[in-house]
Amino acid sequence: MGDAKALLMSGVPELLILRLLAEREMYGYELARAVRAVTREAISLGEGVLYPALHSLELSGLLRARRRQVGGRTRVYYNVTAKGRRRLEYLTSHWRRIATAVEAALAGPQHA
Amino acid sequence: MRRPQFSALRERLLRAGVAPRAVRRTIAELEDHFDDVRRELEAGGLDPKDARSQAYARMGSEEAIVASTLARPELMSWARRWPAVAFALLPAPAFAASFVGSIAVIACLGHLAHSWLGVGLGRSPGLQLFSRCFALWILWALPTAAAAVCTYAAWRRRISLLWPAVGIVLVGVLGSLTNFGVQWGTATSRTAISAGIGISTGHLLPPLVRAASTVGLALLIYAGCWLASRRAEEAGSEG
Structure with missing residues (x-):
């Protein structure tokens, strides 16, 4: 079951991160809260797994990170690069195609 | 913290x-x-x-x-994927490059001293002291620093001592074979620098001492780092 869930979830963190950061820049904790809010906690990612994903996306040039001093603490804010926006468009259309196909399959065969 | x-x-x-x-x-x-x-x-x-x-x-x-x-x-870490390259093969060429780089720096200084500052440099006590310090750096400190960087980098990646040990022995041996000398120019003569690599069978003890000190200090640094990480780990498991 764990493997099946992992397979279903593959690519989801990347899509969510890019989607949320495309709206505005955020630091990790803000992003985790945003993920919880937009998915209505249906997707329960351990919040710690966001960071390897964020760092990997940054190394791939899809995100840009910058440090900001906020309330006496240094926060690392992430935002989406132009390359990241192109990747988001690709992932979104890909995900919609899959979702539509799965919805159609779940609705049952419709013979003409 | x-x-x-x-x-x-x-x-x-x-x-x-x-x-x-x-x-x-x-x-x-x-x-x-x-x-x-x-x-x-x-x-x-x-x-x-x-x-x-x-x-x-x-x-x-x-x-x-x-x-x-x-x-x-x-x-x-690529160094973790290729430890033999990163810690056994790379340190000796890196040391050689820093040796050549240091000599290039001193050659530039000699050139500038001759062209801009002019007469009597060869007799300047300050420059004589600088030359001695530089020789100390290039013959003793530089190989030790190269070996120390190698062991520290290996410890940071939690790599066992095997490949770094090969690397620091190679740096130690290479460092012990190097020689260096500088004769600052005067109003009538140019600065002369001599540097090279070689061994004299009649004087084996000095290079052996240099190699042993390089390897020994690098191993001490590795042991110190390892002990520090063990203590931190124990403190973490207690907390």
Whole structure:
């Protein structure tokens, strides 16, 4: 079951991160809260797994990170690069195609 | 300041071959995130102990964080993947390059001294002292520094001593065979620098002492780092 869930979830963190950061820049904790809010906690990612994903996306040039001093603490804010926006468009259309196909399959065969 | 709550995770990531820079950053951001979650839960009315344990639960399991990191090859250390190249083969050429670079610097200084400052440099006590210090640096300190960097870099990646030991022995031997001398120019003569590599069978003891000191100091640094990390690990498991 764990493997099946992992397979279903593959690519989801990347899509969510890019989607949320495309709206505005955020630091990790803000992003985790945003993920919880937009998915209505249906997707329960351990919040710690966001960071390897964020760092990997940054190394791939899809995100840009910058440090900001906020309330006496240094926060690392992430935002989406132009390359990241192109990747988001690709992932979104890909995900919609899959979702539509799965919805159609779940609705049952419709013979003409 | 390093906090103990993610020490075990730090060690697991390093031992799994994740690049030290990526580990440091991940741990720092996890610690901040953990503090934010804990504060949020305390502000919501939980007592500090429950807030801590729920904050840990929200972060996800150590296994999940490690698995998520290892699934991303770009976060891995190349030196960990190729330890023989990074720690056995690379240190000696790196030392040779720094040796040549140091000589290039002193040659430039000699040239500038001759062209711009002019007469009597060869008799300047300051320059004589500088030459002696420089010889000390290039013949003794530079090989030791190269070997120390090699062992420290290996320890940061939690790499066993095998390949770094080969690297520091090669640096030690190469360093012990180098020689250097400088004769500062005067108004009538140019600065002369002599440097090279070689061994005299009649004087084996000095190079042996130099090689042994380089290797010995580098091993001491490795042992010191290893002991420090063991203590930090023990402190983390107690906390």
